[in-house]
Amino acid sequence: MATRLLARRIWSISVKDFRRLPVASLSSSSYSSSLSPSPRPQHFLSCSRSLPLISCRGVSFNVQDHDDFTERVINSELPVVIDFHAQWCGPCKILGPRLEKAIAKQKGRVAMAKVDIDEHTDLAIEYGVSAVPTVIAMRGGDVIDHFVGIKDEDQLDSFVKKLIGQ
Structure with missing residues (x-):
């Protein structure tokens, strides 16, 4: 039970942190290759696999x-x-x-x-x-x-x- 609560707390913190990051800071080799050169609005990030709750x-x-x-x-x-x-x-x-x-x-x-x-x-x-x-x-x-x-x-x-x- 305590482990589940701790995992839930960590997950909620990480989701809030990701929501506040600019698009460029989320780049990884596979993710950045799919981004177009023009900046995307923040709400498009919610469709990525890393944020399934949004x-x-x-x-x-x-x-x-x-x-x-x-x-x-x-x-x-x-x-x-x-x-x-x-x-x-x-x-x-x-x-x-x-x-x-x-x-x-x-x-x-x-x-x-x-x-x-x-x-x-x-x-x-x-x-x-x-x-x-x-x-x-x-x-x-x-x-x-x-x-x-x-x-x-x-x-x-x-x-x-x-x-x-x-």
């Missing part, structure tokens, strides 16, 4: 720790939908892809943070999550709306549209 579409991301949550959710310029879920939760496995689809329809006007309640119990307690799946809509650090349980695609679309003000 979505290549830029639509959703897994929260690594409380500081990451503060940086990428609370201080986000975009509205953020937060999906509190658990690996063992059946409805969460159904809701997750539906929610990602609703977010993707907005084409970058809203982001989605995924918070595993087993890994981030402190965040679940802080936001009053007592059942999963719980979804919270946040804009400018303020909670706008939330729901608990599973929803169909139309309900999710209207939930997201309400967040972005449509």
